[in-house]
Amino acid sequence: MTKGRVVLLPIPTAGHIMSMLELAKLLHRYHFSVTILVAPVPALPVDDCIATVAASGLDIDFCHLQPVDLPNDFDGPEDFISAYMEEQKHLIKSVVHYLLRSGDAPLSALIVNFFATGAIDVAADLDVPCYVYFASNAAFLALMLYLPTLEEKFNQEFEEMEEEVRVPGVCPIPPISMPSPFLRKKSGRYTCFVHHGRRYSELKGIVINTFVDLEPATLRALEDGLCAPGRRTPPVYPVGPLIAREDGEKNRQHECVVWLDGQPARSVVFLCFGSRGCFNAVQVGEIAAGLERSGSRFLWALRVESDEAFGIPNREDARLEEVLPEGFLERTKARGMVWPSWAPQAGILAHRAVGGFVTHCGWNSCLESLQCGVPLLGWPLHAEQHSNAVVMAEEMGVALQLKVERANDNFVKAEELERGVRTLMGESEEGRRVRAKAEETMAAAKKAREEGGSSLPNGKGTAEKNSGLDSKDIVASEANNLLKKEWILLEGSLTQKFTSTNTIAVSQTPPCLKPILQFEKIDYEKHGKLLLLPYASCYQHGAVKSACW
Numbered sequence: 001m002t003k004g005r006v007v008l009l010p011i012p013t014a015g016h017i018m019s020m021l022e023l024a025k026l027l028h029r030y031h032f033s034v035t036i037l038v039a040p041v042p043a044l045p046v047d048d049c050i051a052t053v054a055a056s057g058l059d060i061d062f063c064h065l066q067p068v069d070l071p072n073d074f075d076g077p078e079d080f081i082s083a084y085m086e087e088q089k090h091l092i093k094s095v096v097h098y099l100l101r102s103g104d105a106p107l108s109a110l111i112v113n114f115f116a117t118g119a120i121d122v123a124a125d126l127d128v129p130c131y132v133y134f135a136s137n138a139a140f141l142a143l144m145l146y147l148p149t150l151e152e153k154f155n156q157e158f159e160e161m162e163e164e165v166r167v168p169g170v171c172p173i174p175p176i177s178m179p180s181p182f183l184r185k186k187s188g189r190y191t192c193f194v195h196h197g198r199r200y201s202e203l204k205g206i207v208i209n210t211f212v213d214l215e216p217a218t219l220r221a222l223e224d225g226l227c228a229p230g231r232r233t234p235p236v237y238p239v240g241p242l243i244a245r246e247d248g249e250k251n252r253q254h255e256c257v258v259w260l261d262g263q264p265a266r267s268v269v270f271l272c273f274g275s276r277g278c279f280n281a282v283q284v285g286e287i288a289a290g291l292e293r294s295g296s297r298f299l300w301a302l303r304v305e306s307d308e309a310f311g312i313p314n315r316e317d318a319r320l321e322e323v324l325p326e327g328f329l330e331r332t333k334a335r336g337m338v339w340p341s342w343a344p345q346a347g348i349l350a351h352r353a354v355g356g357f358v359t360h361c362g363w364n365s366c367l368e369s370l371q372c373g374v375p376l377l378g379w380p381l382h383a384e385q386h387s388n389a390v391v392m393a394e395e396m397g398v399a400l401q402l403k404v405e406r407a408n409d410n411f412v413k414a415e416e417l418e419r420g421v422r423t424l425m426g427e428s429e430e431g432r433r434v435r436a437k438a439e440e441t442m443a444a445a446k447k448a449r450e451e452g453g454s455s456l457p458n459g460k461g462t463a464e465k466n467s468g469l470d471s472k473d474i475v476a477s478e479a480n481n482l483l484k485k486e487w488i489l490l491e492g493s494l495t496q497k498f499t500s501t502n503t504i505a506v507s508q509t510p511p512c513l514k515p516i517l518q519f520e521k522i523d524y525e526k527h528g529k530l531l532l533l534p535y536a537s538c539y540q541h542g543a544v545k546s547a548c549w
Contacts (some may be wrong), residue, residue, distance in 0.1 A: 003030070003031050003032050003105075003108065004032060004033070004105050004106045004107065004108030004109075005032065005033040005034070005035060005099060005104075005105040005106065005107050005108060006027050006032045006033070006034050006035075006107075006108050006109050006110075006111060007034075007035045007036075007037065007095070007096060007099065007107065007109070007110045007111070007128075008020050008023065008024055008034060008035070008036045008037065008111050008112075008133070009036075009037045009085075009092060009110065009111070009112040009113060009116050009119055010036070010037075010038075010113050010133075011039070011081050011084075011085060011113045011115050011116060012038065012039040012040070012081075013081070014275060015135070015274075015275070015362065015364050016113055016135055017038075017049075017050075018049065018244045018364070019133075019135045019209060019242055019244070019364060020036065020113070020133060020135070021036070021049065021050075021053055021244065022242035022243065022244055023111070023133055023207065023209075023239065023242055024036060024053070024060050025053075025058070025060070026239060026242065028058050028059055028060055030457060032108065033059040033060075033104070033105050034059065034060040034061070035060075035061050035062075035063055035095075035099065036060065036061070036062050036063070037062075037063050037065055037092060037095060038050070038062055038063065038064045038065065039065050039084070039085070039088055040064060040065060040066070040067045049244070050062060063095055065088055065091045065092070065095070066091055068084070068087040068088060068091070069087065070084065071083035071084055071087070074188055075187045075188040075189050076181060076187070076188070076189040077189075078115065078181050078188075078189045078192050078193065078383075079187075079188035079189050079191070079192040081115050082115050082116075082192045082195075082196070085113070085115055085116040085118060085119075086118040088116075088118075089118050089119065089121065089122055092119055092122050093122045093125065093126070096110060096122060096123075096126055096128060097126060100126060100128070107128055108129070109128065109129045109130070109131055109204070110122070110123045110128050110129070110130045110131070111130075111131045111132070111133050111207060112130065112131070112132055112133065113132070113133060113135070114132050114133070114134050114135070114136075114196060115192075115196065117132070117195070117196045117199040117200070120199055120202050120203065124202070129204040130202075130203055130204055131203055131204050131205045131206065131207050132200060132203055132206050132207070133207045133208075133209075134206055134207065134208040134209065135209050135363065135364070136208075136209070136363045136384060136388075137208075137209075137210050137214075137215060137218075137363055137366075137388065137391065138169075138208060138210050138215040138218040138219050138222060138236070138238070139167075139169075139170045139171075139215060139218050139387065139388075139391045139395070140179070140363075140384045140387060140388070141206065141208060141218075141222065141227075141236075142167050142168065142169055142170050142218050142221060142222055142227040143165075143167050143170065143173075143179070143387065144193055144196070144197045145197050145200065145222075145227040145228040145231075145233065146167045146168070146227045146228070147182070147193060147194050147197055148194060148197070148198065148231075149228075149229055150165065150167075151185075151194075157183065157184065157185060158175045158178045158182055158183060159175055159176060159178075159183055160175075161175040162175075163175075165178060167227065168221040168226035168227050169217045169218040169219075169220060169221025169222065169226065169227065170217075170218055170221075170391065170395070171390065171391060171394040171395040172394075173387055173390050173391075174390065176386075176406060177380075177386040177387055177389070177390045178386065178387060179383060179384040179385075179386060179387050180382055180383055180384075180385075180386070181193055181383065197228075198231070200228075200233075200234060201228065201231045201232040201233070201234070203234040204234060204235075205234045205235040205236070205237055206234055206235070206236045206237065207237045207239055208236055208237065208238055208239070208240070209238075209239065209240040209241065209242050209363065209367065210238050210240045210241075211238050211240045211241060211444065211445060211448035211449075211454060211455045212238055212448065212454040212455070213441075213444035213445075213447070213448065213454070214240075214370070214396060214441065214444065214445070215238075215395075215396075217395075218395075219236060219238060222236045223235075223236060238448075238454065238455055239455050239456075240367060240445075240448070240455055241367040241370070241371050241445050241448070241449070241455075242367075243346065243364070243367055243368055243371055244346065244364075245346070251344045251347030251348075252347075254343070254344050254347070255339070256299060256301075256337065256339050256343050256344070256348055257344065257347060257348065257351060259299070259337050260299065260348065260351045260353040260354065261351075261353070263297055263353040264297075264353065265352045265353060265355075266352070266353070266354070266355030267296075267297045267353060267355055267425075268296075268297045268298060268299055268353045268354050268355060268356075269294075269296050269297070269298050269299075269354075269355065269356040269357070269358060269377075269421055269424065269425055270298075270299045270300075270301075270348055270349065270354050270356070270357050270358070270374075271287070271291075271298065271299070271300045271301065271357075271358040272301040272343060272345050272348075272357075272358075272359065272365070273301075273303070273359065273360040273379070273381065274359075274360045274362045274365060274381075276360075276381070276382055277303060277360045277381055278303045278304055279303070279304055280304065280409075281304065281323065283409075283411060283412070284302065284304055284323055284324065285324075285325055285414075286411075286412065286413055286414040286417065287300070287412075287414070287417060288324050288325050288328045289325065289414035289418075290412075290413075290414040290415065290416070290417030290418040290421065291332070291336065291417070291418075291421065292328065292331065292332055293414065293415075293418040294417070294418045294421040294422050294425075295422075296335075296421050296422070296425045297335045297336060297353075298332075298335070298336045298337070298421075299336070299337050299339065299343075299348065299354075300336070300337070300338045300339065301339050301341075301342075301343040301345075302320075302323070302338050302339065302340050303340070304323055319340075320338060320340055323340075324338065345365065345368060346368045349368050349369050349371075349372045349374050350372045354372075354374055355374065355375075355425060355435070356374065356375055356376075356377060356421070356424040356425050357369045357374050357375070357376050357377065358376075358377045358379055358402075358417075358420070358421070359376050359377070359378065359379065360379060360380060360381045360382070360385055361376070361378045361379070361380045361381075361385040361386075361388040361389045361392065361399075362383075362385060362388075363384075363388060366388065366392060367445075369438075370398060370438060370441045370442060370445060371442060371445050371446075372442060373438050373439045373441070373442030374438060375398055375399060375400070375424060375431075375434040375435050375437070375438040376392060376398060376399035376400070376434075376438075377399065377400050377401075377402060377420045377421065377424045378392065378393065378399050378400065378401045378402060379402050379404060379410070379412060380404060380410065381410050386404075386406070389401050396437070396441070397433070397434065397437040398434060398437050398438045398441055399434060400420060400423055400424055400430065400431075400434055402416055402417065402420045403416050
């Protein structure tokens with residue numbers, strides 16, 4: 001029997017949609033029906049994946065929203081997509097309103113991408129609990145929530161600071177490693193993050209793609225409200241690692257995987273830089289020289305800036321030879337492979353031959369690697385990838401960092417790549433340490449997603465509250481803390497939602513005596529008897545149906 005319907009709202013980019021599709025599958029596993037709202041973008045590279053999920057027989061359906069005008073005043077992708085999602089609000093409201101009135105299951109929640117906080121208004125207007133799905137890590141969430149506090153402490157740009165940036169629960173971050181959108185405080189990219197972070201206080205909760213054992217200190221700081229002083233922090237629900245599964249049979253037949261089949265275990269370093277990870281000819285030459293000097297076996301998924309000039313993504317060795325240093329392919333053919341097209345990254349990382357991953361540090365890629373026990377060599381390029389690289393190296397201990405010339409288009413010299421690959425794949429103490437930690441993290445990731453694990457309902461740790469979508473799953477021991485947070489959330493709006501003068505608190509927590517003790521400052525002479533009301537009944541029927549005490 002379905003518990004209810006959940007509406008998901010991703011932003012129209014490949015990585016974010018793929019991650020939210022995995023969240024949809026998790027919700028379906030726990031008997032929720034799911035509707036995914038898809039904003040229109042031409043030639044979306046996940047159309048095939050959407051079609052596969054739609055035809056899978058799972059109770060997951062898709063609603064394709066109508067086109068809207070594209071923003072024309074923006075500084076970067078972050079404020080562009082934020083403005084674009086804001087333009088979708090009236091369409092989102094129409095769909096959610098329709099599902100409320102005619103759906104086959106009660107609408108339990110609206111879960112939106114962290115750039116789509118305008119949908120909070122839609123949820124509030126329709127009395128639907130609203131959550132954000134945060135597809136990055138807890139450290140970036142903490143940093144985002146802490147931005148207003150950092151603004152008060154420091155007037156200058158982060159790059160001008162001499163001291164490291166300190167955020168509760170997060171390792172110190174060098175100013176030069178702050179996320180790209182934060183480097184110019186007057187830009188629309190920066191202000192949109194501040195705006196979204198402030199709006200998170202209005203949420204029912206934040207669902208995040210990480211797990212307790214990977215970021216325990218950060219999740220604890222978030223839970224304790226340390227990252228948003230003076231503001232409400234909603235409950236945070238780790239559900240990771242959520243990783244898209246690729247077609248195993250198709251992967252086994254892929255030329256890259258066939259090549260890996262002939263390599264020794266944990267001997268190959270894999271280089272792949274995501275959908276936006278393109279390099280110019282000079283950088284390609286440096287990578288080739290560094291790999292050749294390292295002596296390591298390698299698999300390199302190569303993309304260059306000019307597809308037209310180099311014939312990418314078509315696999316044509318003649319064109320590869322035009323891009324790479326003269327004789328490189330011939331000299332390295334016994335221990336290396338260059339693949340100038342899309343490669344099945346998850347399948348490659350899961351292969352026994354892969355022992356290291358040179359990555360742009362996008363969070364989906366990091367989770368794919370850690371789930372397979374593969375340590376990382378960080379070469380960040382965009383967005384929050386620079387801070388990701390620091391956190392994974394300094395706090396998680398699963399990565400090494402390359403010295404990246406950020407002011408020079410994130411350039412890495414051949415000798416630096418050689419050093420990094422030798423350290424990661426060789427017998428240095430540093431290399432052994434990160435390899436061991438990656439293996440340990442793989443086991444923790446598996447445990448988090450097993451029944452009773454911290455990333456599933458009724459698991460232990462911070463994720464024990466992971467049942468925010470269904471009050472029946474909340475255990476009495478957690479009700480005490482949850483009700484206190486509900487009081488903070490609902491205090492200012494009770495008089496608008498309920499007609500009973502006696503109603504002064506509402507919670508998703510099942511009525512019990514212990515939570516009432518939290519309301520120490522209630523004026524009983526003024527308010528009269530305290531009523532604990534089943535949250536769903538009040539919202540669905542518009543009136544008080546039952547009470548306790």
